[in-house]
Amino acid sequence: MFDLDVVTLSRLQFALTALYHFLFVPLTLGLSLLLAIMESVYVMTGRTAWRDAVKFWGVLFGINFAMGVATGVTMEFQFGTNxxxxxxxxxxxxxxxxxxxGLMAFFLEASFVGLFFFGWNRLSKVGHLIVxxxxxxxxxFSALWILIANSWMQNPVGAAFNPQTMRMELTSFVEVFFNPVAQSKFVHTVSAGYVTGAMFVLSISAYYLLYRREHRDLARRSANVAASFGLASALSVVVLGDESGYTAGFNQKMKIAAIEAMWETEPPPASFTLIGIPDLETQTTRFKIEVPYLLGLIATRSLDTPVDGIKPLVEHSQERIRNGMSAYEWLTARPDGAAAPIPPDLQASFKDLGHTLLLKQFRPDIENATDEQIHQAARSTVPNVPVLFWTFRIMVALGFYFILLFAATFFVASRRRLRHNPWLLKLALYSLPLPWVAAELGWIVAEYGRQPWIIDSVLPTFLGVSNIPAHNVLASLVGFVLFYSALAVVDVALILKYVRLGPPSEPRTPAPEPDRILVA
Structure with missing residues (x-):
């Protein structure tokens, strides 16, 4: 049973609002690019059927965009409140x-969204395409800057602790921008968004091809684009996800070890556990099926570099906790308002100050911590192993499923046989929610795997919360749940309404009536 303190409630509130907001982010990324591709085809060919397709999918994009804005704004306020x-x-x-x-990406996107909807008869074809x-x-761009901020929490580069202000301060914006975690996370996340957009278009197109005769031309065109775009995107997700694993292998070794449920350091190159059952009591993984060499290649790109296990990493955390004690003692021994710089011999100790702060959850006077409390603090650096183990494997399995589905659809569509394969269309239709499941699981792996840190190795999560009563957070949490549930009902109702309506029917020239022959 959870202890519903302010830390737990604040984490739960942010997790729920973030996961809900992330339902709209991938679809916005994917649909926006698909709209641009379809309109490019319209401008190049002049076929009005492509313009109608852009307008139809644009309505669904607009609904999703509005919901994303409504749910995203509230998240930033939590940094000040909770x-x-x-x-x-x-x-x-x-x-x-x-x-x-906010200044560059959000306003750019929001401004041009209005022009997209209301500029069809006011802009030239090329002008509207540019919009x-x-x-x-x-x-x-919006996703880029958000992921740069989030990646800094995973790998805090370009910053240093200032003992005069008792805060972390920026030392190099270039390092923050070119953070290797940010680069790999950005391309991996946007590719996952493209898969979501492609599946959304493909699934609704499959629905029309199966059950709605009047919209089959639009569905066929849209399905062709979605299948090819989705296949390229799904392949990219797997390749770029491998790059994310490589970067995490350097700066978040505990996350990699927890994902693999790897308790001991294996001789290089480490094997990848395809499936198994992590056992927390014995700290082993039972019934393992392994792929030789694979983890070593993913995490280190070599055959002779070991991948550290959970137990050795806990021991290393104990060393860092002890090493950071000197920095903490120097800070607490200074007179109030002292502005002395960090002594050179304590520079290394300050790099481990964050680990020492883990002791705050066991006793306030951490300079007097016992060996057992230091060991407890070190053990707290291990995230929930079973959750990460299974979440990661379900996400990866879905990624390979998307490749197979899009490849099969692309092959059948290229032979103009899509309408004649109802089993494939039904599979595409029923697969509609799966990209969202994969995206949410990926977010859980990234964020839950960082625990107990809100900033990796710098600030423990329990120290980052506001000094407010827990019942205040509980009240706002209940409010968010009710409000977001209402938004979910509205969102689903609007999308279903416009999917049922479909694109505006093209006017048809009535067939000439046959000559009437009067028979006497």
């Missing part, structure tokens, strides 16, 4: 990409 110390401690760094996202591409560009 995570005040976090905002104080790293606001100079974390706030910079968020501000750029549509700018909408897609704005959506991707």
């Amino acid at each position: 995570w005040a110390y976090y905002s104080h401690y790293v606001g100079d760094i974390f706030g910079a990409p968020l501000a750029i996202e 549509t591409w700018l909408v897609a560009l704005g959506a991707n």
